[in-house]
Amino acid sequence: MGNIKTVYEDCDILVVGGGMAGTGATFEARYWGRDMKIVCVEKANIDRSGAVAQGLYAINCYMGMQWNENQPEDHVRYARNDLMGLVREDLGFDMARHVDSSVHMFDEWGLPMMRNKETGRYLREGKWQIMIHGESYKPIVAEAAKKSADKIYNRIMVTHLLMDESKENRVGGAVGFNMRTGNYHVFRAKAVIVAAGGASHIFKPRAVGEGMGRTWYAPWSNGSAYALPIAVGAKMTQMENRIVLTRFKDGYGPVGAYFLHLKTYTRNGKGENYEKKWYEQTKKLVGEYIDHHPVPTCLRNHAFIEEVKAGGGPIHMVTTEAFQDPHLEVIGWENFLGMTIGQAVVWASQNIDPKYEDPELTTSEPYVMGSHATCSGAWVSGPEDLSPPEYFWGYNRMLTVDGLFGAGDTVGGSAHKFSSGSFTEGRLAAKAAVKYIQDLGDEKIEINDKQCENFKEIIYKPLENYKVGRNEITAGTVSPSYLLPIQGLQRLQQIMDEYVGGIGTNYMTNENLLKKGLKLLDMLQEDLEHVGAENYHQLMRAWELKHRALTSQCVTEHTLFRKETRWPGYYYRGDYMKLDDDNWHCLTVSRRDPKTGKFTLEKAPLYHIVDEKKNEAS
Ligand SMILES: Cc1cc2nc3c(=O)[nH]c(=O)nc-3n(C[C@H](O)[C@H](O)[C@H](O)COP(=O)(O)OP(=O)(O)OC[C@H]3O[C@@H](n4cnc5c(N)ncnc54)[C@H](O)[C@@H]3O)c2cc1C
Numbered sequence: 001m002g003n004i005k006t007v008y009e010d011c012d013i014l015v016v017g018g019g020m021a022g023t024g025a026t027f028e029a030r031y032w033g034r035d036m037k038i039v040c041v042e043k044a045n046i047d048r049s050g051a052v053a054q055g056l057y058a059i060n061c062y063m064g065m066q067w068n069e070n071q072p073e074d075h076v077r078y079a080r081n082d083l084m085g086l087v088r089e090d091l092g093f094d095m096a097r098h099v100d101s102s103v104h105m106f107d108e109w110g111l112p113m114m115r116n117k118e119t120g121r122y123l124r125e126g127k128w129q130i131m132i133h134g135e136s137y138k139p140i141v142a143e144a145a146k147k148s149a150d151k152i153y154n155r156i157m158v159t160h161l162l163m164d165e166s167k168e169n170r171v172g173g174a175v176g177f178n179m180r181t182g183n184y185h186v187f188r189a190k191a192v193i194v195a196a197g198g199a200s201h202i203f204k205p206r207a208v209g210e211g212m213g214r215t216w217y218a219p220w221s222n223g224s225a226y227a228l229p230i231a232v233g234a235k236m237t238q239m240e241n242r243i244v245l246t247r248f249k250d251g252y253g254p255v256g257a258y259f260l261h262l263k264t265y266t267r268n269g270k271g272e273n274y275e276k277k278w279y280e281q282t283k284k285l286v287g288e289y290i291d292h293h294p295v296p297t298c299l300r301n302h303a304f305i306e307e308v309k310a311g312g313g314p315i316h317m318v319t320t321e322a323f324q325d326p327h328l329e330v331i332g333w334e335n336f337l338g339m340t341i342g343q344a345v346v347w348a349s350q351n352i353d354p355k356y357e358d359p360e361l362t363t364s365e366p367y368v369m370g371s372h373a374t375c376s377g378a379w380v381s382g383p384e385d386l387s388p389p390e391y392f393w394g395y396n397r398m399l400t401v402d403g404l405f406g407a408g409d410t411v412g413g414s415a416h417k418f419s420s421g422s423f424t425e426g427r428l429a430a431k432a433a434v435k436y437i438q439d440l441g442d443e444k445i446e447i448n449d450k451q452c453e454n455f456k457e458i459i460y461k462p463l464e465n466y467k468v469g470r471n472e473i474t475a476g477t478v479s480p481s482y483l484l485p486i487q488g489l490q491r492l493q494q495i496m497d498e499y500v501g502g503i504g505t506n507y508m509t510n511e512n513l514l515k516k517g518l519k520l521l522d523m524l525q526e527d528l529e530h531v532g533a534e535n536y537h538q539l540m541r542a543w544e545l546k547h548r549a550l551t552s553q554c555v556t557e558h559t560l561f562r563k564e565t566r567w568p569g570y571y572y573r574g575d576y577m578k579l580d581d582d583n584w585h586c587l588t589v590s591r592r593d594p595k596t597g598k599f600t601l602e603k604a605p606l607y608h609i610v611d612e613k614k615n616e617a618s
Contacts, residue, residue, distance in 0.1 A: 004460060006184045006452070011037040011150065012437050013430065014189035016158045016174055016228065017196035018042035019050025020419045021408025023145035024102065024426025025193045030148035032434040039187060041153040041176065044220065046142040050197055051218045052419055055135035057257060057338040060418035062103050062130045063096060067121055072096035075128070076610040079416040082296050082373055084289055084566050085585060086238065088413030089609040090382035090391050094428065095414060095421045102424045103130070109140050126260035135338050141423060155180050158224065159543045160455050161192060161232050161404065166446040170402040171232070173447060175455045179536045184459065186452050190445055191403045191433040195426055198369025198409035199223030201489065202548045202555070204497035204504060205365045207250065214342065216245050216252040217367040222544035223551035225410040226368065226377065230550055233594045234399040235379035237412035237587050237604065240558035242366035243374035244301055244507065244570050248317065249360040253343025255317065257335040262322040266361060268312040278303040285568055286579040297373045301363055301569030309506060315361045319354035329355060365503050366571065368555055370409045371422045374570070376555070377412030379589050388607050395436045397429035403436060405429040413587060462542040466532035482532030485541035488524070492549055495520045500556050501571035510574040514560040521553050554599065558588055561601040
């Protein structure tokens with residue numbers, strides 16, 4: 001360890017993760033905290049990091065209040081409906097009432113927006129989505145963050161949060177390492193905003209072997225957003241609410257623009273509309289939720305999964321009609337070129353021209369995230385003016401650890417934020433973090449050297465494991481004394497797939513399976529002490545795996561706790577196949593005791609802040 005250099009940085013606000021939420025937080029922190037020292041630390045390079053790295057073709061969350069297109073209440077109703085009734089409406093409303101202002105800034109900063117030629121308004125793809133030429137989306141928001149921060153650190157993976165020694169349950173910064181130089185970095189901060197994105201690759205992916213990197217959610221999103229707070233005892237919510245996506249097969253190309261703008265539709269292998277076939281069966285499981293409009297995303301997945309199980313596959317997207325219109329054909333291709341080039345490449349490699357052949361769809365492996373059509377994440381305080389007492393403890397978007405804030409995928413209970421909503425939530429968190437620091441006044445955060453030295457030893461241990469154990473093998477990669485990150489990852493994915501409801505079981509699980517899964521995850525945790533890393537890049541892989549494993553434990557505990565099938569199509573509890581509003585119209589909240597590693601779970605009340613009023617159209 002002696003040769004590893006330690007670099008210290010003291011700041012007021014530390015933003016962990018420079019994706020959509022992190023850039024929003026860094027930008028807004030400067031606005032309210034003119035004299036504060038603001039640092040953003042990012043695992044990749046903020047110019048091209050996070051889920052928006054490749055660009056996007058649509059901003060999926062824009063109210064259009066200036067033209068009276070939608071109001072925040074409408075969005076709350078929409079998200080609530082899509083999540084089968086369970087969202088934190090205070091958080092959703094708060095995001096929705098501010099999101100338009102973020103989009104207007106993107107416009108000002110040069111993001112090319114598509115406009116309706118007749119009205120001059122932003123061109124709508126759907127009720128909530130507006131279309132952009134979004135290849136440059138991420139560099140544009142990154143520039144705003146770069147101009148706002150005192151310092152941006154790229155290529156540093158944050159592995160642990162530091163805790164203040166002078167006050168219990170208060171954060172004091174974070175530590176990590178630079179995967180290029182190997183330097184150990186200690187960031188002492190008065191407030192930390194975790195914005196480290198969601199989690200892919202905790203369930204076994206459909207694409208394995210060489211294709212492993214081909215997932216829907218960004219393969220580099222490894223659940224740090226959850227593992228960092230879980231490790232220090234922050235409460236989490238709705239972690240069972242993993243998401244499964246219906247996407248174009250193999251390339252995971254998005255279907256939103258196809259459904260909404262090109263008006264394409266799906267058919268089974270025989271060319272039938274299969275969704276109608278499953279209506280009665282679904283109604284028996286979820287009751288009147290199937291009659292909601294728009295049909296909740298999970299229920300549409302459910303029809304797909306049932307049809308394939310019944311032998312009706314493959315399911316196709318009918319593109320051959322829309323693509324006869326040259327304008328729509330161009331849009332169909334551009335949609336991929338702006339954000340999922342891989343899908344166009346997959347079609348080219350399989351000789352699929354969607355003008356003449358309807359491409360196949362598939363349902364993805366599950367992902368854990370808090371900003372898409374799902375809401376796993378941290379249990380945070382809402383805004384003062386909206387939140388009931390159970391949802392409010394002083395500072396907007398603060399977790400149950402003092403001084404620790406979250407935004408974007410990190411925050412649970414508030415679905416359908418997407419890129420613009422995540423950026424907005426970063427802004428909201430930063431504003432509150434500035435206020436928190438101002439209220440601290442002269443109070444000092446104390447971090448002693450021992451805490452930092454302990455973490456240093458823990459972080460670099462995989463290098464040591466490898467160095468000591470490598471001479472025990474002469475060839476190959478299987479060692480008696482260490483496991484490599486890829487081996488640990490595959491073991492994790494198999495456990496999650498087979499016991500916690502992945503693709504291998506058609507998303508089915510039950511109490512017995514989950515308990516066995518938890519046992520295996522415990523054993524995996526023990527073995528992860530022996531993960532070996534050959535170099536700094538593999539050290540990052542080792543820590544990504546550890547974060548994924550902790551996230552997975554939390555997901556499994558939550559899945560065991562909720563004794564119903566709330567979101568068929570995302571996962572099924574075979575022992576409780578029906579939605580049960582009498583007992584489970586509530587949020588689930590967990591806490592892992594940092595000392596014992598044991599989780600406790602409880603129900604939290606669900607408040608409907610916005611009334612029902614009207615039916616939403618997509
Ligand atoms: C395939 C896909 C398609 C999407 N399509 C759309 C769309 O069309 N329109 C739309 O509006 N939204 C879309 N979204 C949603 C949008 O991308 C997300 O809502 C948004 O990016 C979430 O923001 P975030 O900051 O929480 O996460 P991210 O933007 O993913 O940022 C997380 C950041 O944290 C960094 N990080 C992770 N771990 C660490 C660590 N340990 N230490 C330091 N840094 C770390 C990552 O490198 C990354 O930069 C899509 C998402 C996906 C995955």
